[in-house]
Amino acid sequence: MRGSGRFLTAGVLLPLFFLLLTVIYTAAAFDIRAQFSGDGEIGPRTIPLLAAVCMYAALLWVIVQELRKPPEDPVADEEAGEGGLLRPLGVTVATAAYILLFAPLGYVISTLLFVAALFAIFQFETRRPLRFVLAAAGVTAVFYGLFAGIFGVRLPGLLGGLL
């Protein structure tokens, strides 16, 4: 983990990601043009630029702290590392798919599929298919009742409301 490996820990990668965001933010801040400016007035780009400068300093502080930290316990690393990331990754992919399918498939089918995917990830009733299906249908129906029934929200129908 010495040398370049230390730069690849999550503790350093996240501030590096923030650094990248701040660089894009700074570049965009220079594109802001004030519509008018009076005496002593600071323009609409000043605070963003000030925030960006502070962000660079704070990120530098964080990165130095992370590099000075003693190496983490490899066992704990493994538990919280790649193996542990599979389920959150599964939830993220399922959620992204749900959002993409929400309008075209409508609330009922997309939610049923989403809940089934989450049940599978959280290993809920996976050994009892009937209960699995009933529970997924139950969750879909309960929240349909809550949003559409009680709060009168128009949820998308099948094929974007065509059916």
Next chain:
Amino acid sequence: MDMFLTLSGGFAALLDWTVLAFMISGFLIGTFFGAMPGLTSVLAIALLLPITYSIDVVPALVMCSSIFMAGMYSGSITATTINIPGAPSSMMTAVEGNQLMRKGFGANALGHAALGSMIGGSLGALLLMAFMPVAAEISLLIRTPGKFSLVLFALAVIVIVDKGNIAKGIVATLLGIMLATVGIDVLQPIPRFNFGTETLVEGIDIMPLVIGAFAVSEVLIQAQSWDGGLSRTLAKAKDLKILRRDFIPPLSEIRAIGFLAYIRSAIIGYGIGILPGAGGSMAAFVSYAVARSGSKKPEEYGKGSREGIAAAESANNAMCGGAFVPMLMFGIPGDPTTAIVLGVLVINGLQPGPRLLENQADLLAPMLASLFISALVLIPLTLWLLGPYFVRIVSIPKGLLYSSIAVVALVGSYVATYSVFQMFLALIFGVLAYFMRRQNYSTVSLLLGFILGPDLEQYLRRSLSLNDGNPMVFLTNPDSLFFLGLTAVAVYLILFRRPRRTA
């Protein structure tokens, strides 16, 4: 006096069956979320936020305050019964309550926790109602440079309160401020950081940020840390026998604690609630430490002290009242719950501040009344009715629970604008918050930076604009100087003062 009468009139609004139903359902939701380890009342209110688009502001606010009060109290349930605090603010209750549970006095410990919460919560709500008119008068005196320094004070305290992670706290707060700059400028009609798209011209709504940072990230965290361990503990706890009659603490025990001890803890909790970033955990801890240092029976602490439970629970519930003061007066939320309540106000077109209290106190009064009734009536009533079944209720399978939370969070983020884009934003913020939480970046600082950022910018620019760009205005203006001094004192007390060593 008029305002006090209006605030008292909030109790009449609770007689409306719809408002009453929202208060009771909010309390039950808050109890469940507060008692369930891993879930918090903040998450419950975050999930409620989209629903506030579909209901009136009064029931929405009433529901928020009952969730807040219930969530603060119900953390003591699992803290006592299975030694896992349902909420961080119940840490001290877990220390004492579970010891009593092991000695066979679990129901008695739950009774003391409920009594402490009831007294503390009620006193906190009363103090809020009593001092609100005075606070409104004071806040009218603060001018623009003072408001800037006040926001700066709030942000500084929020960052330094987490002493071990100041750099990460600054990063999270700045990230929130930077996100808040997306959209139309606070003083001029020009778009910023929209990257040529129309979707970002209106800026980023608070809702996907709240849903992402508190709900989606929680589902991801739970997905990562998922195991059967807690389920097994809860399954074992199902066999616990708890009888209703044991919930009522004997008068002799209450006398031994002393009514003044409850009042002192409530005042500590209320005072800490007013401070930005402090929250229920600090209120409970400070009150517990004060009670312990002045106790006639210090040897009982750590072995099942009823006095310790009373001090911690009175303080954390009284904190709820205090936390509303800066949010309602200045629009400066001190904790995530009041930050989301601020979101509810803004969604409904209400701007917090003294003018809101002057002109629309009738909308806020039911919320304050709900805070009081939740503490005084619903806490003991819920304990009496549901107490024996509490552990069974929180034994709900996690797979079912988190799948349901994910559906409510995502459909909820769609509800506000009927836009799938908001759902995507919630997911993006959720993934970002997940990585931030894993690396100990505070998502509360992120949210408060997002909420307070526009105020900070607006007050700074206005102050400088009115004073020919002279920054000395912040030192020559008395209220600004006061808040800058307060910031310096807070920084000194939290960061530099060494704790006194006791023999």
